[in-house]
Amino acid sequence: MLTQHLAAQVGRCGIRVNCIAPETILTERNQQRIPDAQKTALVEQHPLQRLGTPDDVADAALFLASDHSAWITGLIMDVSGGAVMV
Numbered sequence: 001m002l003t004q005h006l007a008a009q010v011g012r013c014g015i016r017v018n019c020i021a022p023e024t025i026l027t028e029r030n031q032q033r034i035p036d037a038q039k040t041a042l043v044e045q046h047p048l049q050r051l052g053t054p055d056d057v058a059d060a061a062l063f064l065a066s067d068h069s070a071w072i073t074g075l076i077m078d079v080s081g082g083a084v085m086v
Contacts, residue, residue, distance in 0.1 A: 007074035016073040018064045023080035026051040047082035 007017040024030070024042050030051075034042070043049055060079045063069055078084045 003076055004074040011073055016064075016069070018069075018072060018074070019076045020057060020060050020064070021076055021078050021080070022052060022057050023078070023083045024051050025057060026053055045083055046080070047085065050081060052079060052081055 003017055003019040010017060023046070026039075039051065042051060057079050060077055064072065064075075064077065
């Protein structure tokens with residue numbers, strides 16, 4: 001709700017507000033700390049059958065910061081490999 005509320009408040013100033021909500025991201029730290037068996041179980045929960053990478057989150061941020069998303073505001077973007085659909 002915060003994203004939508006803020007987007008409604010500042011939109012008239014030409015400011016877009018969006019939120020990126022990542023699922024399990026395989027950062028270097030997660031790579032070391034999550035046991036292989038748990039990684040396998042997490043992969044099976046994602047329709048795309050892999051865990052997210054920092055690049056996946058960065059690409060979403062770049063899209064939202066670009067002119068390609070000029071008509072998008074108040075969005076909560078699930079960067080989740082489809083896990084939120086299940």
